[in-house]
Amino acid sequence: MAYATQQDLIDRFGEDELIQLTDETNLPATTIDAAKVAAHISDAENLADSYLAKLYRLPLDPVPAVLTRIICEISRYFLHGRRTDKDDPVTRDYGQAIAWLKDVAKGAVQLEAEGAASDQSGEGQVQVSAPDRIFSRDSLSGF
Numbered sequence: 001m002a003y004a005t006q007q008d009l010i011d012r013f014g015e016d017e018l019i020q021l022t023d024e025t026n027l028p029a030t031t032i033d034a035a036k037v038a039a040h041i042s043d044a045e046n047l048a049d050s051y052l053a054k055l056y057r058l059p060l061d062p063v064p065a066v067l068t069r070i071i072c073e074i075s076r077y078f079l080h081g082r083r084t085d086k087d088d089p090v091t092r093d094y095g096q097a098i099a100w101l102k103d104v105a106k107g108a109v110q111l112e113a114e115g116a117a118s119d120q121s122g123e124g125q126v127q128v129s130a131p132d133r134i135f136s137r138d139s140l141s142g143f
Contacts, residue, residue, distance in 0.1 A: 004071035021079040044074035051101035060113040073097040
């Protein structure tokens, strides 16, 4: 299940921006390269899944609206590639999206998604297994 579509990117950032970022064959740029957009959306979804997999069964269904926005921001950053610098709003939005995904992975942010199934209760006990001590107060008493 896709978390975002090309239309989501168009709705958020405009068709003109996608045309400028993807059309490398026409001068001036006139069309969106759908394959390029799909590839970058897929990359963004895979990146998000790597964070979400820690706590959620994938793919998420239904897709939370906030996740669609996050995927769009990451996809936009990937589409811009080396055209952005560290102070660019696209870079800032990407950094915020990654920070949000990290918060989800830590459990600081919880998604309302069907199948959000972390069976980890946190009520386990720690067990330690180690060899017997070699040095002790008694074995070193003559030194």
